[in-house]
Amino acid sequence: MTQNCLCGKSLIDLAIVGAGPGGLTAGLYGARAGLHTVVYGDPYEGQLARAGTVENFPTQTGSPTGLSIIEKMVEHAGEFDYELIEKKVKQISRNLHDGHNIFTLTMENGDCTCAYSVILATGTKYKKLGVKGEEEYYAKGVSYCTICDGPLYKDLPVAIVGFGDEAIMAALRMANIASHVYFVGSKPKIGGDPNLRAEIENEESITIYEDVRILEISGGSDGNVNQLILKQRGNQVSLEIGAAFIEVGVLPSSAIASGVGIELTGQFIKVDHSQATNVHGFFAAGDITGGQGRQAVISAGDGAKAAISTIDYIKRLGVSHSKLKTTQWGSIKGNQKAKQKQTVLASKSGNALYDYVHSDEGFAAGYQRYEPDDKLIREFVTKMPTGKIVTVSAHWCPDCRRNVPRMAKITEEFTHWDIVVEDRDKEGVREKYNIRKIPTFIIFDKDGNEINRIIENPKYQSLEEDLIKIADGNY
Numbered sequence: 001m002t003q004n005c006l007c008g009k010s011l012i013d014l015a016i017v018g019a020g021p022g023g024l025t026a027g028l029y030g031a032r033a034g035l036h037t038v039v040y041g042d043p044y045e046g047q048l049a050r051a052g053t054v055e056n057f058p059t060q061t062g063s064p065t066g067l068s069i070i071e072k073m074v075e076h077a078g079e080f081d082y083e084l085i086e087k088k089v090k091q092i093s094r095n096l097h098d099g100h101n102i103f104t105l106t107m108e109n110g111d112c113t114c115a116y117s118v119i120l121a122t123g124t125k126y127k128k129l130g131v132k133g134e135e136e137y138y139a140k141g142v143s144y145c146t147i148c149d150g151p152l153y154k155d156l157p158v159a160i161v162g163f164g165d166e167a168i169m170a171a172l173r174m175a176n177i178a179s180h181v182y183f184v185g186s187k188p189k190i191g192g193d194p195n196l197r198a199e200i201e202n203e204e205s206i207t208i209y210e211d212v213r214i215l216e217i218s219g220g221s222d223g224n225v226n227q228l229i230l231k232q233r234g235n236q237v238s239l240e241i242g243a244a245f246i247e248v249g250v251l252p253s254s255a256i257a258s259g260v261g262i263e264l265t266g267q268f269i270k271v272d273h274s275q276a277t278n279v280h281g282f283f284a285a286g287d288i289t290g291g292q293g294r295q296a297v298i299s300a301g302d303g304a305k306a307a308i309s310t311i312d313y314i315k316r317l318g319v320s321h322s323k324l325k326t327t328q329w330g331s332i333k334g335n336q337k338a339k340q341k342q343t344v345l346a347s348k349s350g351n352a353l354y355d356y357v358h359s360d361e362g363f364a365a366g367y368q369r370y371e372p373d374d375k376l377i378r379e380f381v382t383k384m385p386t387g388k389i390v391t392v393s394a395h396w397c398p399d400c401r402r403n404v405p406r407m408a409k410i411t412e413e414f415t416h417w418d419i420v421v422e423d424r425d426k427e428g429v430r431e432k433y434n435i436r437k438i439p440t441f442i443i444f445d446k447d448g449n450e451i452n453r454i455i456e457n458p459k460y461q462s463l464e465e466d467l468i469k470i471a472d473g474n475y
């Protein structure tokens with residue numbers, strides 16, 4: 001069937017884009033029904049990974065974190081026969097063959113896949129404010145997530161810039177952490193929920209500025225944010241801050257489907273009651289559909305519905321090479337990948353990062369899943385046979401849970417390196433290493449001089465590529 005695929009690959013039955021509750025649930029249903037299913041996306045990038053405590057996901061008692069729920073979803077998915085590929089899809093296109101659609105998904109790294117059907121579950125991403133300093137000071141005090149980064153600014157004054165209930169909740173959250181919170185209302189009136197509004201007004205450690213225009217976020221000589229400059233009723237005000245959290249809403253991540261001819265409502269994907277779009281074979285689930293109440297359980301339900309609709313669609317087409325089950329409710333486990341489930345192992349290699357990662361099941365599972373680029377690692381070690389790498393991490397941070405296990409696997413080959421792990425929550429670590437975002441990987445040369453740092457996520461395609469750029473002196 002390769003001739004029907006624009007990039008000459010075999011066709012799969014179902015490509016799911018998005019590894020949040022919508023995509024992972026759809027994957028489970030698709031794979032259980034016997035569809036050849038692949039899920040693209042990064043579970044740590046979705047909203048649930050950044051949700052903090054979640055009290056309303058059925059079966060999840062004891063107020064777990066969203067991060068732990070998404071890790072359980074990944075583990076559950078691992079029990080079934082579908083692939084989770086942590087790559088970003090850049091564009092989806094469509095061509096017609098034998099009267100039905102074929103979808104081509106092109107990844108950011110140029111790889112491509114063809115599928116008879118697609119479920120789009122790409123959720124939403126944070127809106128930018130669009131002011132001077134916002135880009136420049138990102139990860140140096142500008143953040144879009146109080147849950148991910150709030151604890152980094154303990155005992156410092158911070159600003160929350162926004163207007164809605166989520167911004168108010170962020171301010172209330174930070175009131176327990178920061179030395180003072182400035183709530184900077186970027187619209188004439190803040191909040192919708194009167195109870196939340198009353199709560200923020202009664203909170204002594206929050207000062208409210210309503211109906212302001214933000215002029216600039218600026219920084220000091222250390223390169224970190226130190227001021228928010230705004231205009232309120234003609235007066236210019238400068239607030240001394242350690243961080244500015246932008247909470248001005250979300251935008252649906254629907255642009256990758258613009259070439260398919262999907263009908264939108266605003267920028268959200270328009271679907272019917274079966275999660276079908278106007279294009280045959282193309283379904284959508286979760287926050288991307290802009291349905292009422294963006295919630296994890298709703299996205300998961302949408303994902304299940306979208307997959308059931310896809311199963312029916314593929315059966316009607318009669319194209320699948322897989323053995324489709326007659327119902328999707330049978331007890332069918334895939335290749336039992338769950339048997340490989342990680343147990344917590346410690347002190348195997350004497351590498352501090354390995355031990356750190358294997359003291360936590362979620363980290364250990366990420367370590368297992370990662371396939372490092374051995375060629376690039378060997379190249380790096382040839383360029384820099386010795387040195388020191390300090391990893392500053394915390395267990396609650398989504399980007400740490402993605403990248404720290406990967407770095408642990410990469411540094412296994414750093415046999416002549418000094419490998420140090422520092423827990424960000426330990427007294428004095430933030431100040432000692434001047435940390436504004438985690439994870440931070442600090443690379444020192446053999447003489448102990450800092451040569452560079454990888455902050456939060458790789459700048460290039462992978463941590464391995466970043467390391468090569470650092471070794472070459474052009475990071």
Ligand SMILES: Cc1cc2nc3c(=O)[nH]c(=O)nc-3n(C[C@H](O)[C@H](O)[C@H](O)COP(=O)(O)OP(=O)(O)OC[C@H]3O[C@@H](n4cnc5c(N)ncnc54)[C@H](O)[C@@H]3O)c2cc1C
Pocket residue numbers: 017018019020021022023040041042043044045046047048049050051052053054055056057066087088089090121122123124147253256285286287288294295296297298299
């Ligand atoms: C602070 C906060 C608190 C919350 N609290 C709760 C709560 O208490 N209870 C609750 O039920 N809900 C809560 N939510 C909402 C909930 O997290 C979301 O409704 C839910 O995660 C949406 O699921 P989704 O699968 O639609 O999208 P997401 O979870 O956002 O997942 C989107 C996925 O798409 C992937 N993706 C995006 N673009 C691409 C691309 N181009 N290529 C490949 N993959 C891509 C991402 O990597 C990610 O894996 C909260 C959200 C936030 C931000």
